[in-house]
Amino acid sequence: MPDKSKIPLPIPTPETAHFWEGAKTGELRLQKCDECAHTYFPPRPFCPSCASKRVSVFKASGRGFLYSYVINQRPHPAFDGPYSIAIVELEEGPRMMTNVVNVDQTPEALQLDMPLEVTFEALNEDISLPYFQPAGDRQ
Amino acid sequence: MKPGTIAIVGAAETTDLGKIPDMSQLQLHADAALNTLADAGLKPSDIDGIASAGEAPGSVAHYLGIVPKWVDGTMVGGCSFMLHVRHAAAAINAGHCQTVLITHGESGRSNVGRGAFHGGGGATLPGQFEAPFCGMGAPTTFTLPFLRFMKETGTTLEQLAGVAVVQREWAAMNPRASQKDPLTVDDVMNARMIAYPFTKLECCLVTDGGGALILTSAERAKDFPTKPVFIIGTGESVEAPMISQMEDLTVSRAFRVSGQNAFEESGITHDDVDHLMIYDAFAHLPLYGLEDLGFCQRGEAGSFIETRNTAPGGSLPLNTNGGGLSYMHSGMYGMYALQESVRQMRGVAPAQVQDAKISVCHGVGGMFAAAGTIIMANEQP
Numbered sequence: 001m002p003d004k005s006k007i008p009l010p011i012p013t014p015e016t017a018h019f020w021e022g023a024k025t026g027e028l029r030l031q032k033c034d035e036c037a038h039t040y041f042p043p044r045p046f047c048p049s050c051a052s053k054r055v056s057v058f059k060a061s062g063r064g065f066l067y068s069y070v071i072n073q074r075p076h077p078a079f080d081g082p083y084s085i086a087i088v089e090l091e092e093g094p095r096m097m098t099n100v101v102n103v104d105q106t107p108e109a110l111q112l113d114m115p116l117e118v119t120f121e122a123l124n125e126d127i128s129l130p131y132f133q134p135a136g137d138r139q
Numbered sequence: 140m141k142p143g144t145i146a147i148v149g150a151a152e153t154t155d156l157g158k159i160p161d162m163s164q165l166q167l168h169a170d171a172a173l174n175t176l177a178d179a180g181l182k183p184s185d186i187d188g189i190a191s192a193g194e195a196p197g198s199v200a201h202y203l204g205i206v207p208k209w210v211d212g213t214m215v216g217g218c219s220f221m222l223h224v225r226h227a228a229a230a231i232n233a234g235h236c237q238t239v240l241i242t243h244g245e246s247g248r249s250n251v252g253r254g255a256f257h258g259g260g261g262a263t264l265p266g267q268f269e270a271p272f273c274g275m276g277a278p279t280t281f282t283l284p285f286l287r288f289m290k291e292t293g294t295t296l297e298q299l300a301g302v303a304v305v306q307r308e309w310a311a312m313n314p315r316a317s318q319k320d321p322l323t324v325d326d327v328m329n330a331r332m333i334a335y336p337f338t339k340l341e342c343c344l345v346t347d348g349g350g351a352l353i354l355t356s357a358e359r360a361k362d363f364p365t366k367p368v369f370i371i372g373t374g375e376s377v378e379a380p381m382i383s384q385m386e387d388l389t390v391s392r393a394f395r396v397s398g399q400n401a402f403e404e405s406g407i408t409h410d411d412v413d414h415l416m417i418y419d420a421f422a423h424l425p426l427y428g429l430e431d432l433g434f435c436q437r438g439e440a441g442s443f444i445e446t447r448n449t450a451p452g453g454s455l456p457l458n459t460n461g462g463g464l465s466y467m468h469s470g471m472y473g474m475y476a477l478q479e480s481v482r483q484m485r486g487v488a489p490a491q492v493q494d495a496k497i498s499v500c501h502g503v504g505g506m507f508a509a510a511g512t513i514i515m516a517n518e519q520p
Binding site: 007008009010011012013016020042067068069070071072073074076078079082083085086087095096097098099107112113129 | 268269270271272275278279280284285286290331332333334335336337381382383384388
């Protein structure tokens, strides 16, 4: 059985707390600059494009596509067999690392540019991780 | 820097490479440093500047009995030594010091007296936004951009395997190489899968070793017993500390900034280059390097290697020591790439490129997180 306690836990900082608070409630949160409209990730309290401190947190769509990945073949206690480590490009533009779940972990099943949607898994009462799975038919 | 004002007058690796269980990591620095001092005909007391990565420069200086008046502990991963060369050149030209020792030693395989790599834990940005997805070090992280690179450039898995095949040909000519047996593309593609699409033979070795360099002004170089190797161009840059945050997974911005700076500084063109080193922690790095340094057009690096341009007898000999894939890779390989460029410029490499006059030596740090480029010449321009 996979032992999820072997996953290295993120430790939120003041700058990233909103992201992890959102994850707990099933929201994928990004930030957007109120001055230049740049959408960015990972979190920081200023815009990495124009340095403005007028930035807002918003709930992202949770949709994106598979940008690149590897399938790790070496055993990891948190996984049952080979597993993908992936980069997803979100509909809003930023990219983030994830594991693609609820799909065969094979090159045939994992096609670049396939649509994905976020799904959260709670590791404990403070931390839920954003994983991605093949997008369903919903709008 | 002004091309040709600084020379490398001492260069050596550790006495042994590969498996060195009887030396701590600090002693590997010292072994390389002592060999390099002997190469240059110097004693530790002749050194007035020190740079190192992996071990703190203060630890190395104290261990060797050096009293430095210039210190550089720049640590950006495996290309730190390229940055040390660049910084040392500037320091010598500025008059901060005269004779700089740059050391590397790493007990990558035997793990003797080796401090851990401290990523800073779960509160860093990589700790929060990458580590939880359970990458298992460089083989699952550094490799992550490559499927996207393949899709956008048309590069094939056969071409990726070809990188390892050609470098093994170079390694076969090098008595100190860890792996010398010939390989075929099928051998590479059928080797144990580590992280799809990368097989074991497309990942670097894990070995022990070290190396060191001594730099001084070109003016003073003639007083040394060694054939001086002149620094004619330098570059450095950094990009993202997280692979997922590269601007574009199919190009290295750091490679481009560093390489362009080095070429501009040197005043040479790509056609002037006789010999090339591109740090190959994994087989895709020479593909990125050839394209981002401007030796190949986008998407052409795979076929450039496949058609033997970088192989023995080819127009652009690349990774002539066998590289990180076949020569050695202790963890921070940049020093060994520099050593091979120096050997080629001295004319003493095991697989010597005939009449080689200019060598470009390009390193990567972290997972595309940093880059350093040093261009060397065997004559003062």
